[in-house]
Amino acid sequence: MTQHLSDRDYEVLCAYLDGELPHHEQVKLEFRLRHQPDLQTALDELRQTSLLLRKLPQKRAPRNFTIQPAMVRQRAVPRAFPALRLASVLASLLFVIAFASDLITSHPIQSLSAMENVPTSAAGSRALQTQAPAATEAPAVPAAAPLAPPTPTQNQEAPLLMQAPAATQTPGGPADLAAGSVMAPTDTPAGIAASPTPTAEPTSAPYTALGVAPPRTKSSQPQTPAATLTPSEQIPVVTGTYGLGGGPGPEVTGSTETPTPEPTPLPPTETAAPETRQPTPTGTVLPASPGETAQAFKSAAGSEIPPATAVQSGAGSPTSVLPGFTRLPTALAPVLPAPAAARPVLRAMEFFFAGLAVLTGLAALLVRILPH
């Protein structure tokens, strides 16, 4: 038998049978064949096997396999895979766009709200200290904060303020009257207590009374912590306007007709924050009834300033509440990055495109897996 022959021996034998062996290897193999009967036997077996195969009758083609023009023109069965692949790509892109737009639109809206709440008039905007409805408890900012010129710097600092440490439900002092608190104008415009105090000199009495230094601003405008907040239960409220003030004049600009539940960003230190005061956590105040215009503020600005109601917070910091605004629980004032009307639409778009992407991806996968 030829059991001891290696695979290499069989390869050489096959190549020798087929005439594919190089000459020098052929000479060597013939020498071995003369001295190794097993190798010769294996060669004979392979030769017989090959001869058997070569003797197999050649099958004739049962028909002609020529190509007809109709076969060439016959289009392949349309497969949905390319379309599905494109659809999945498009759906994924749209999903990303929708998601990104949701993220993008949230911050600009906040900034826009901040801008709306910053007076666009001259630096010495009046003392009306109304804030946009905020979702977070903003840190207390000195009352002079809104007095700073409504420069772009203020607007840029707004997000920083929104990221400030969350405040507790501590009524703010004069600081949060103007800055940190988010006010909610209520139905009675006469109640706006944030009327300016047109005094030529900075009024530091409230600060001295509260034991804190009056805020100093870079604009060196006479600052009047005019806005004093009192609980809405005690003071009539303003209807749906809000703006920022603090200057001696009664001008109120930058009010919005439709208040958005945005936190009011206030520059903490650079523009208006007093150096000696640290942001005091304050509660969140939302407009009680939005909808009115700045006329309400203007009308209210001419009125007397309601007495500031200094309230000792739990931490000991004096706070005041602008009349006409009510505080809302913090839990009810989450961060609302987008208008309430737009959020369901964006959410629906997200889910729609996400679902479309998943479905198209699954369909493409099934088309790959399933047989033709």
Add this chain to the structure above:
Amino acid sequence: MDELGLIKDAQSGDLGAFNRLVLAYQNQAYNLAYRMLSEEAAAADATQNAFLSAYKNLRSYRGGSFRAWVLRMVTNSCYDELRRRHRHPTTSLEPATEDDEEIESPRWLASDGPSPEESVERAELEQAIQRCLGGLPEEFRLIVILVDIQGMDYSEVSAAIGKPLGTVKSRLARARMRLRGCLQGFGELLPLAFRLEDEATQ
């Protein structure tokens, strides 16, 4: 036949030129498909698909042995059919013997050439060889068919299957060894010389 001219004409869209090439190679293509698939209808379908694919991909032909290129198309078509069979195994409707072996169609009885006994022996031998071929792994089977049945040289086979020459040699040797062992089981069907040598070795 000016094969190169026909190929160029076919590459430029001349369907008639390509069909002349088809007529020249269709028997080899069908034989390869039949030996690979062991079924006439499937072999015909595979051959037709291979030529259609060859026409559509004719621009990918970059020279060399056109026969090897065509048989490569046939090989791919046969592999597609074999994969489909693996995915969807079927049961033959042919009647089976007591040994659970299929009874082939008696069409060979209509042959008017050799005697019935010779025809029977030849057909049975062919059937035995085909059975042994079918028992080989597909890559071994293809090499044996191309070399021993189609008569191609090693380099052409290497071009047809896209494998190195060493792979062709080793697979051919192993395939022949396995065939030898398989055919020994059909000793009485083998030619006398084959049997005598086999008995002498034993």
